[in-house]
Amino acid sequence: MFTADKSREIRALVKPPFTALFLYGSYARGDAEETSDVDILQVTAVHTAPYAVGRLNVTCYTGDQLLRLARSGGLFARHLVEEALPIVDPQDLLGMLKSAYVPPRSYQDVRNRVCGCAPLLDVEERQFNENAKGLSALVSYLVRTHLYASAFDQGARSFAMPHVLNLLGKDEARVILSAVRQHNYQAFVAARKLFEQLTDVKCHRTEGSLEAFIVNASAHNDLALILGLRLLARGRPFTYDVLQELDL
Amino acid sequence: MTLDDRVTFIGDIHGDAARLSGLLAKVADPNRRLVFLGDYIDHGPNSREVVEILLETAKRQPDTIFLAGNHEIGLLAFLSGKLSFLEYAWLGGLPSIRSYLRRANRDVRSELTVAIPSAHFEFLSNCKPFYETAHFVASHAGINPAFPDSREFAVTVLGRHPSLFRDDVRLVKLVVCGHYRQLTQRPFVSGCVICLNTGCGTTGGPATALLYPEMIFAQN
Numbered sequence: 297m298f299t300a301d302k303s304r305e306i307r308a309l310v311k312p313p314f315t316a317l318f319l320y321g322s323y324a325r326g327d328a329e330e331t332s333d334v335d336i337l338q339v340t341a342v343h344t345a346p347y348a349v350g351r352l353n354v355t356c357y358t359g360d361q362l363l364r365l366a367r368s369g370g371l372f373a374r375h376l377v378e379e380a381l382p383i384v385d386p387q388d389l390l391g392m393l394k395s396a397y398v399p400p401r402s403y404q405d406v407r408n409r410v411c412g413c414a415p416l417l418d419v420e421e422r423q424f425n426e427n428a429k430g431l432s433a434l435v436s437y438l439v440r441t442h443l444y445a446s447a448f449d450q451g452a453r454s455f456a457m458p459h460v461l462n463l464l465g466k467d468e469a470r471v472i473l474s475a476v477r478q479h480n481y482q483a484f485v486a487a488r489k490l491f492e493q494l495t496d497v498k499c500h501r502t503e504g505s506l507e508a509f510i511v512n513a514s515a516h517n518d519l520a521l522i523l524g525l526r527l528l529a530r531g532r533p534f535t536y537d538v539l540q541e542l543d544l
Numbered sequence: 545m546t547l548d549d550r551v552t553f554i555g556d557i558h559g560d561a562a563r564l565s566g567l568l569a570k571v572a573d574p575n576r577r578l579v580f581l582g583d584y585i586d587h588g589p590n591s592r593e594v595v596e597i598l599l600e601t602a603k604r605q606p607d608t609i610f611l612a613g614n615h616e617i618g619l620l621a622f623l624s625g626k627l628s629f630l631e632y633a634w635l636g637g638l639p640s641i642r643s644y645l646r647r648a649n650r651d652v653r654s655e656l657t658v659a660i661p662s663a664h665f666e667f668l669s670n671c672k673p674f675y676e677t678a679h680f681v682a683s684h685a686g687i688n689p690a691f692p693d694s695r696e697f698a699v700t701v702l703g704r705h706p707s708l709f710r711d712d713v714r715l716v717k718l719v720v721c722g723h724y725r726q727l728t729q730r731p732f733v734s735g736c737v738i739c740l741n742t743g744c745g746t747t748g749g750p751a752t753a754l755l756y757p758e759m760i761f762a763q764n
Contacts (some may be wrong), residue, residue, distance in 0.1 A: 437616050504650030507629045511648035514638045521638070 304381050306336060309349045314338045316358065317383040318390065324379045327456050331477070337380065339389060357388055366393045371444055375455055403445035407495070410442045412517040415501035415509050416524055417488050419482045427530050428479040434523060435487040436476050442494050443469070466494075482502040548575045548677045553738075553754040556613065556722040558745025559588025559639055564597055566764035567751040574762070576755070578605055580673055581722035581740060582613025582701070585668075586636040588745030592643040595664045601666075607698035612701050613684040613722065614669035615640075615661070620668055623657055635748075674700040679717060686721035686737065689713050708737045720754065731761055 310317060322328035323333030336354045338344070344356035357365075366375040377397045381391050417435055424431050440457070447460040448544050454460075472490050475483040488499055503509040506528060513520035552571050557580075577618045584598060585591035594729035601629045613761060620717070621627035625637075629652060640762050641652060644659040674695055681687060683700035686708050691699070694716055699705075715736040722741040726732050729749035732739035742763065743749025750763035 497658045503648060507653070508648035508655075510633070511638055511641050511652055513644065513691055515642055525630060525633055 305473065306334070306352065306429070309335060309352055310338055310347075310354060311347065314340055314384065316385045316387070316389045318376065318380040318381055318385070320375055320380040323454055324381045325454065327458075329502055330401040336383075337376065362389070362393055363396050364394040367398060369398045371403065371406060371441065373397055374399065374448070379455060383502065396473075403449050404446040407442055409517055410438050410445070411495045411497045412513060412524055413438055413520045414491070414495065414497045414499045415503070415513075416502040416506075416520065416527060417499040424481045426485055428481075428484075430527055430530055432476050432479045432484055432487075434485055434527065435491060436473060437523075439469070439473065439487060439491050439494065446494075481528070548577060550587065551680075551756045552576045552578050553682060553720050553740060553756060554578065555742060555752045555754075556581065556583040556725075556744055556746075557594050557739025557751055558583055558593040558615070558636075559590070559594055559643065560745035560751065561590035561593035561597060562587075563744050564594055564762050567600065567762065568597070568752055570762050570764055571609045571753045571755065573729040574605060578608040579682050579720075580608070580610045581682060581720065582611045582671065583615045583621060583722055583741070584610075584613070585640045586593060586745075587639060589639055590643060591640040592664070595667060598753075599663060599667060609682075610667070610671045610690045611675060611682065611684055612673055614702050616668045616671055616719060623660070625653070629653070633721040658681070673697045676717075680720055681717050682720040685723045686719045686739075687715075689715060692716065708739075709734070713737065713747055720756070 306319065307317065312406060316339035318337040319335070320337055322332045324335050334351050336352055338356045339352050339362065340356050340361055341358065343358065346353070346355045347410045348354065362373070362376070373393065374397070375384050376390070377394045377492050380390060415502050417431070418437070419431060442453065443457075443464065443466070447463050452460055452463050455474070457470065469490055472474065472483070476487040492499060501509050501513060506524060510521060510524035512527070513524065554567065554631065575695060578601065580598065580705055584594050598610065602610070615635065617635075618627060618632055618637060619640060622629070622632035622637060639646065641656055645652075646763050648655060676682070676695070685700055685703040688699050688703060688705050689707050690693060694722070706724070708719065709732065711734075713734070713736065717736075719737045721737070721739050724732070724739050725741050725743055725746060726739060727743070729742045729747070729748070731742060731752050731754065738754060740752045740754060742752045744751040753762045754760070755762065
């Protein structure tokens with residue numbers, strides 16, 4: 297239940313300045329579990345890096361960026377227009393996003409870009425241990441994005457993962473997605489196998505380094521470029537401008 | 545009349561070879577000095593081709609001035625190991641790498657070092673930090689209005705001086721610069737500052753030239 301107390305609590309934790317604040321994800325839907333993160337969208341006047349405060353995951357976008365994403369019908373925009381709850385929204389940005397949102401005919405393009413990221417998951421245990429958190433988050437993001445894209449093409453009505461998995465007949469994936477948050481190699485390997493089953497793509501990198509893969513992939517896959525650079529950055533502040541221009 | 549009495553300044557190109565070629569065709573005049581304001585590479589798809597065009601231009605008009613932009617310095621810093629792969633990628637360098645390498649295999653820096661023709665490397669290394677006459681000072685990032693006499697590399701090539709664009713800025717000489725992207729895709733013109741970065745190669749804007757002292761602008 298999203299209460300006035302919860303709203304005040306979030307406002308106190310978020311780093312100003314902001315022009316609007318929204319809650320989205322499981323807490324906005326009302327199906328959060330004990331371990332769920334609280335997903336917050338902070339609308340800012342200028343590009344701002346995402347950050348975390350306790351269980352709060354704060355994603356920052358400018359209003360113009362959000363309107364662009366809404367017009368192109370990206371998954372993130374869909375997330376917002378279908379689920380977001382305003383915490384602070386004096387100019388009714390959410391209303392503007394809903395008016396601007398145009399759903400795509402298909403999410404095939406999103407799935408193609410996700411498949412193109414498969415080589416990023418081609419790591420052995422030693423490499424995994426050097427960036428366990430980043431690689432666990434990566435495989436989770438890729439699997440979830442592929443699942444959402446497939447589910448909405450098959451008529452899904454919500455981003456609630458149990459609903460998505462049930463629709464796709466993949467209920468067993470829930471345990472795998474939950475385990476990957478433990479950041480251990482076995483859980484990562486299980487999630488990578490799930491990714492390969494879903495996409496029918498092997499996680500194999502032909503280039504001899506992550507840098508070389510990023511160079512080659514950047515010509516045609518903006519998602520592989522950004523996620524590859526994030527892996528290289530390993531948690532350091534990431535300010536590449538195109539990060540928030542991705543239409544996903 | 546000397547060459548410096550009639551100058552054609554050309555703003556940021558950022559790997560857009562087609563716009564550069566078109567602009568050069570529009571403003572071609574062997575009786576004027578060409579002054580390029582830097583940022584020839586990165587962001588756009590054809591950095592290698594842009595450098596080729598500039599080298600041909602230098603052959604045709606040997607008195608052409610090529611100023612250094614922060615992106616030329618960025619590529620040189622990546623090649624020498626002063627900038628990491630990640631930092632050069634942040635700067636917008638991946639399209640430049642791809643323009644020289646058909647395919648990256650393992651050690652991107654070493655492969656790029658081998659792939660860049662020596663003439664290109666020399667060109668990038670020999671770009672000037674600023675160019676000044678009795679009437680104007682031209683540099684990629686302009687000058688710092690708070691210290692108008694400083695011509696330090698960190699100021700004219702790598703600096704960032706937003707105060708150049710304030711209404712109340714007063715300078716003794718005309719400052720002609722690039723670097724500061726004009727979202728209007730039109731050149732910025734005030735009494736003492738002209739900026740010719742109109743988004744070529746970055747936001748899809750045109751390449752822009754200024755014919756001085758006539759103060760005629762050309763775009764392509």
